[in-house]
Amino acid sequence: MFSNIIKMRKANLITMGCSKNLVDSEKLAWQLKQQGWDVEHEAEKWSHDVVFINTCGFINDAKEESIEMILNVVEAKNSGQVGKIMVYGCLVERYREDLKNEIPEVDAWMGNYSTTHMMHLLAETFNTENKRINAGPGHYAYLKLAEGCSRKCAYCAIPLIKGKYVSRHPDAILAEAEHLASVGVKELLLIAQDLSYYGRDIEKPDYLPQLVEKLTKIKGIYWVRLHYLYPDDFPGEILTIMKNNPGVCNYLDIPLQHVNDAILKKMRRGTNKREIEAILQKARKSVPDIALRTSMMVGHPGETEDEFNELLEFIQTWQFDRLGVFTYSHEENTYGGKMYEDNIPEAIKQERAKQLMAVQENISFRKNQKWVGKTMNVLIERQEGDLLVGRSQYDSVEIDNEIYVESDHTLVTGSFCKVKILEASAYELKGKLINIL
Numbered sequence: 084m085f086s087n088i089i090k091m092r093k094a095n096l097i098t099m100g101c102s103k104n105l106v107d108s109e110k111l112a113w114q115l116k117q118q119g120w121d122v123e124h125e126a127e128k129w130s131h132d133v134v135f136i137n138t139c140g141f142i143n144d145a146k147e148e149s150i151e152m153i154l155n156v157v158e159a160k161n162s163g164q165v166g167k168i169m170v171y172g173c174l175v176e177r178y179r180e181d182l183k184n185e186i187p188e189v190d191a192w193m194g195n196y197s198t199t200h201m202m203h204l205l206a207e208t209f210n211t212e213n214k215r216i217n218a219g220p221g222h223y224a225y226l227k228l229a230e231g232c233s234r235k236c237a238y239c240a241i242p243l244i245k246g247k248y249v250s251r252h253p254d255a256i257l258a259e260a261e262h263l264a265s266v267g268v269k270e271l272l273l274i275a276q277d278l279s280y281y282g283r284d285i286e287k288p289d290y291l292p293q294l295v296e297k298l299t300k301i302k303g304i305y306w307v308r309l310h311y312l313y314p315d316d317f318p319g320e321i322l323t324i325m326k327n328n329p330g331v332c333n334y335l336d337i338p339l340q341h342v343n344d345a346i347l348k349k350m351r352r353g354t355n356k357r358e359i360e361a362i363l364q365k366a367r368k369s370v371p372d373i374a375l376r377t378s379m380m381v382g383h384p385g386e387t388e389d390e391f392n393e394l395l396e397f398i399q400t401w402q403f404d405r406l407g408v409f410t411y412s413h414e415e416n417t418y419g420g421k422m423y424e425d426n427i428p429e430a431i432k433q434e435r436a437k438q439l440m441a442v443q444e445n446i447s448f449r450k451n452q453k454w455v456g457k458t459m460n461v462l463i464e465r466q467e468g469d470l471l472v473g474r475s476q477y478d479s480v481e482i483d484n485e486i487y488v489e490s491d492h493t494l495v496t497g498s499f500c501k502v503k504i505l506e507a508s509a510y511e512l513k514g515k516l517i518n519i520l
Contacts, residue, residue, distance in 0.1 A: 100139025222497030299330030382432030
C-alpha cells in the first residue's frame with residue numbers, strides 16, 4: 084500500500100486528546116526527522132504527503148472530536164491537498180474494524196504503541212533512541228513515566244484501550260529527561276495514567292520520590308511538576324520532597340472524582356471520603372503554600388441530589404486552588420457500562436457541572452485577590468501585544484491560571500522573572516516586571 088510513499092517527505096502530525104498522546108506524537112516526529120522528513124505539528128494549511136492523526140477514544144466528546152478531525156483530513160485528501168492518511172491511537176484501538184468499514188479513505192489504521200509499525204509502512208528505519216521533537220514552545224515538556232492502567236474504575240475505558248500499567252524503567256526516564264534538558268527544556272511535567280502506581284509492577288513501589296529528586300538534579304531543569312497522583316496508594320513521601328526541594332513545584336494534581344462514599348464505591352475508586360480528607364490535610368500541613376488541583380465527575384449513575392450537594396459542600400469546604408469538572412460518559416464494555424443504567428439526564432449533568440464551576444470561580448477569584456500587592460516568580464510563555472504571558476509554579480500548562488506582565492523588555496520564551504501582582508480576576512493575574520531572574 085505504501086510502496087509509493089518512500090520518496091514522500093512532508094508530514095503533518097495531529098494529536099487529539101491528552102498530553103500522553105502528545106508525547107507519542109513528539110517521539111514519532113523525531114523518528115521521521117531522523118529519516119529526513121519535513122515534519123509539522125498541527126499545521127493549519129493542508130499540503131502534506133502524509134497526515135498522521137493520533138486519536139483519543141476516552142469519552143464520547145473526545146471520540147466525536149477525533150472522528151470529525153479524520154473526516155476533515157479525508158476531505159482534504161479528496162481535494163488533493165493530502166497524499167496519505169495514517170490514523171492511530173486510542174480510538175482505533177477500540178473501534179478499528181468499525182472505522183475501517185465506515186471511513187475507507189484512510190490508508191492505514193493502527194492502535195496504540197504503533198510507531199515502529201508506522202515507520203515500517205513508510206519503508207523507513209526505526210531508531211531505538213528514546214528522543215523527541217518538542218511540539219510546544221520548547222521550555223517545558225511532558226515526561227511519561229508509564230503506560231496503561233491497572234485500576235478498575237467503573238467508568239473508565241483506559242485499561243481496555245491501553246492495557247495494564249507498565250512502568251518505564253527509571254534509567255530510561257532519566258535518560259529522556261537528560262535529552263530534554265539538553266535541548267532547552269526547563270520544566271518537566273510528570274504524567275502517567277496514575278503516578279501513585281508508578282513502580283509497583285517492577286518491584287520499585289517506593290521509587291517515585293527518589294525519581295523526582297533525581298530529575299531535579301539534572302542540569303537545566305528548574306521545575307518538576309506532578310500530575311495525576313491518585314488518592315489510592317498515595318505516596319506521602321512526595322510531600323516531604325516537595326517541601327524541601329525547591330525544584331519540585333508546590334503543585335499537586337490529585338484526581339478525586341467524588342467524595343460521597345456510596346458514589347465512590349460505585350465508581351470502584353478504592354478510597355473513601357475519610358481517606359481523601361486525610362491526604363488533603365496532610366498536603367496542606369506539609370506544604371502550606373501548595374496549590375491543589377483536582378477533577379470531579381458529576382452525573383454518575385445513581386447520583387442523588389443529596390450526594391451531589393455533599394460534593395458541592397466539599398468543594399466549598401476544601402477550597403481547591405484549581406478544579407476541573409466532567410460529566411459522566413457511559414462507555415461500552417466498562418464495568419459501569421455493563422452494570423449501571425445511565426439514568427441521570429444530560430441536562431441535569433450539565434447543570435450540576437455548571438453549579439460546581441460557579442462555586443469554583445468564586446473560590447479562584449478570592450484566592451487570586453490575595454496575590455494583589457505581592458510578588459511571584461513567573462515563567463514566561465509568550466508575548467501578546469505589549470504584554471508578556473506566563474505561569475507561576477502553582478499553574479500548569481493550558482489548564483490553569485495565566486499571568487499577564489507589563490514590561491519594557493522583550494523576554495525570551497522560557498525566561499524566569501519576578502513580577503509584582505497588580506490586578507486579579509478568577510483565572511488571570513496581571514502584574515508588572517520587577518526584575519529578570
